[in-house]
Amino acid sequence: MASKVIHALYIDDDVLMDAVKKVRAEHYHIEEVFCPFPVHGLDKAMGIPHTRLAITSFMYGCVGLTVAVLMMNYIMIEDWPQNIGGKPSFSYIENMPAFVPIMFELTVFFAAHLMVITFYMRSRLWPFKKAENPDVRTTDDHFLMEVDPGNQDVDTLTSLLGDTGAVEIKVIDKEEDNH
Amino acid sequence: MYTLSNRLRLFSIILMVVGLVGLIIGFAQRPGSIEEVKEMMAAHDAHGGGHGEAQTADHGESHGKEDAHGGDAHYEHVLHQLQNKPWASLYAAAFFFFMIALGVLAFYAIQFASQAGWSPVLFRVMEAITAYLVPGGLILFVILALSGFHVNHLFVWADPEKVLGDKLLEGKAGWLNGTGFIIRAAIFLGGWLLYRHFAVKYSRKQDEEPTGNKWYKKSFKISAGFLVFFIYTESMMSWDWIMSFDPHWFSTLFGWYVFASLFVSGITTIALITIYLKSKGYLDFVNNSHIHDLAKFMFGISIFWTYLWFSQFMLIWYSNIPEEVTYFITRIEDYKLPFFGMLVLNFIFPLLVLMNSDFKRVNWFVVMAGIVILCGHYIDVFNMIMPATVGESWFIGISEISAVLLFLGLFIFVVFRALTKAPLLAKGNPYLEESKHFHY
Numbered sequence: 001m002a003s004k005v006i007h008a009l010y011i012d013d014d015v016l017m018d019a020v021k022k023v024r025a026e027h028y029h030i031e032e033v034f035c036p037f038p039v040h041g042l043d044k045a046m047g048i049p050h051t052r053l054a055i056t057s058f059m060y061g062c063v064g065l066t067v068a069v070l071m072m073n074y075i076m077i078e079d080w081p082q083n084i085g086g087k088p089s090f091s092y093i094e095n096m097p098a099f100v101p102i103m104f105e106l107t108v109f110f111a112a113h114l115m116v117i118t119f120y121m122r123s124r125l126w127p128f129k130k131a132e133n134p135d136v137r138t139t140d141d142h143f144l145m146e147v148d149p150g151n152q153d154v155d156t157l158t159s160l161l162g163d164t165g166a167v168e169i170k171v172i173d174k175e176e177d178n179h
Numbered sequence: 180m181y182t183l184s185n186r187l188r189l190f191s192i193i194l195m196v197v198g199l200v201g202l203i204i205g206f207a208q209r210p211g212s213i214e215e216v217k218e219m220m221a222a223h224d225a226h227g228g229g230h231g232e233a234q235t236a237d238h239g240e241s242h243g244k245e246d247a248h249g250g251d252a253h254y255e256h257v258l259h260q261l262q263n264k265p266w267a268s269l270y271a272a273a274f275f276f277f278m279i280a281l282g283v284l285a286f287y288a289i290q291f292a293s294q295a296g297w298s299p300v301l302f303r304v305m306e307a308i309t310a311y312l313v314p315g316g317l318i319l320f321v322i323l324a325l326s327g328f329h330v331n332h333l334f335v336w337a338d339p340e341k342v343l344g345d346k347l348l349e350g351k352a353g354w355l356n357g358t359g360f361i362i363r364a365a366i367f368l369g370g371w372l373l374y375r376h377f378a379v380k381y382s383r384k385q386d387e388e389p390t391g392n393k394w395y396k397k398s399f400k401i402s403a404g405f406l407v408f409f410i411y412t413e414s415m416m417s418w419d420w421i422m423s424f425d426p427h428w429f430s431t432l433f434g435w436y437v438f439a440s441l442f443v444s445g446i447t448t449i450a451l452i453t454i455y456l457k458s459k460g461y462l463d464f465v466n467n468s469h470i471h472d473l474a475k476f477m478f479g480i481s482i483f484w485t486y487l488w489f490s491q492f493m494l495i496w497y498s499n500i501p502e503e504v505t506y507f508i509t510r511i512e513d514y515k516l517p518f519f520g521m522l523v524l525n526f527i528f529p530l531l532v533l534m535n536s537d538f539k540r541v542n543w544f545v546v547m548a549g550i551v552i553l554c555g556h557y558i559d560v561f562n563m564i565m566p567a568t569v570g571e572s573w574f575i576g577i578s579e580i581s582a583v584l585l586f587l588g589l590f591i592f593v594v595f596r597a598l599t600k601a602p603l604l605a606k607g608n609p610y611l612e613e614s615k616h617f618h619y
Contacts (some may be wrong), residue, residue: 098497
């Protein structure tokens with residue numbers, strides 16, 4: 001059975017925010033919203049759970065700090081100790097202040113880069129990826145809300161969406177996935 | 180309108196009285212002569228225990244050396260240090276509470292100069308805290324005048340006998356002398372108090388006639404002007420009032436370092452007083468997004484402070500030049516616990532506690548982190564002042580605790596009395612609506 005989804009297009013982010021709240025208040029399920037730019041507070045209005053990206057960032061930072069400590073300990077203490085500034089103490093902790101900049105930089109480096117990569121993976125973005133947005137205008141100046149009517153009447157939903165200020169409403173027959 | 184409850188008033192007065200009495204005892208207990216120092220040390224050693232033994236061993240060793248050079252030099256040294264101790268603790272506490280109010284004043288000016296939209300609901304709290312600048316500044320000025328003219332022995336450069344023959348101090352005498360010191364202090368304090376007076380006046384006038392934002396624009400202009408004046412005078416203030424305790428030593432980022440300390444203490448105090456007032460049912464227009472923003476500042480400036488502390492420490496530690504590194508050697512040898520403990524309180528604790536976004540909205544978390552940050556920055560001031568004045572004879576005794584209580588009581592009394600003077604909402608501010616609906 002082919003299910004239906006409704007695409008409603010908006011041209012203003014404030015109108016879109018109000019529309020999202022109204023549609024959710026009527027207990028319809030919003031599949032996705034496509035925007036040309038990030039809309040502040042949209043995730044909360046859509047009821048999407050809070051991102052856990054910050055937690056991954058903290059863990060990556062800890063990994064970076066550990067890598068820096070192990071690396072500097074191997075390079076400067078174990079493998080090839082050097083007498084720099086009269087401090088050849090052969091002890092990591094006594095030379096620690098000199099390594100703090102490296103520890104800091106690698107913490108930031110790991111946290112930032114791995115977090116960005118995680119963000120791409122989580123957003124299902126990778127090189128040569130085919131765009132998922134159903135309407136090219138969402139990359140320019142239109143906002144698109146994809147609503148699943150479920151078992152409800154499609155006409156009631158389209159009239160509701162019309163009332164919320166949508167500039168265009170399309171009913172799409174979604175093909176059943178074969179795989 | 181806020182009304183000062185009798186309990187709080189009584190509490191602050193009790194703090195002041197207890198502090199004052201303790202401080203008088205502290206001054207009275209100063210040893211008057213070398214003989215008294217000997218007696219005190221003997222009594223201390225006789226108390227025994229593991230601690231006492233360590234002390235005796237330590238002293239025995241140094242006595243041997245000193246005695247070889249002839250007699251009472253060591254005891255005289257300790258005598259001067261112990262005579263300085265109540266003065267130094269008075270100075271540290273007076274400066275610490277003054278710097279909180281000064282940090283808030285700078286923060287307040289930045290809100291105007293940057294035309295911040297989130298903060299106007301907190302303006303009356305900030306204005307009340309800066310009210311402490313007047314009595315706190317006057318007291319500090321008196322202490323500075325006494326020290327600059329060598330009534331006590333806090334500043335080495337104020338003692339003509341010590342300056343004589345000391346090439347570095349003789350060279351610096353053009354800047355470091357009692358008259359110049361007190362003139363500069365008058366200019367710094369005068370400028371800051373002048374800004375405080377007009378900023379508060381314009382803020383009240385803006386409430387009365389908000390049309391056209393005439394007073395708001397004036398506030399903007401003087402705030403921008405004040406910030407320029409402030410960053411120069413604050414830097415010079417830090418050389419005069421703190422760095423000159425070690426007049427042979429110098430650090431080029433000292434002004435920034437002290438600024439970070441006073442800024443984070445000030446912001447923390449804003450957060451603490453706001454949360455206190457909210458818990459008493461005032462400030463219902465302050466929501467948890469405002470607390471969140473203050474906590475973000477506490478977190479961020481704590482890290483900024485650590486960055487400056489480390490920048491100062493690492494370069495000096497690495498280059499290991501005798502005249503520079505002596506500053507840290509004294510602190511690490513004689514002040515190990517406060518020196519490294521301060522790093523835990525001011526950096527590691529706020530870093531871990533305030534890192535999570537959700538925790539910054541939980542009031543008791545912010546209060547707990549705030550109290551730790553304030554204690555940490557008092558110890559920071561302690562570490563900057565004590566090693567040059569009291570040296571290895573330091574301990575947290577009756578005069579340190581009493582001085583803190585005295586100024587804490589005065590601070591609470593002045594700030595909460597100032598809160599009653601105006602409505603808690605700066606209702607004429609053009610950004611007030613934005614601030615009320617501030618939502619993160």
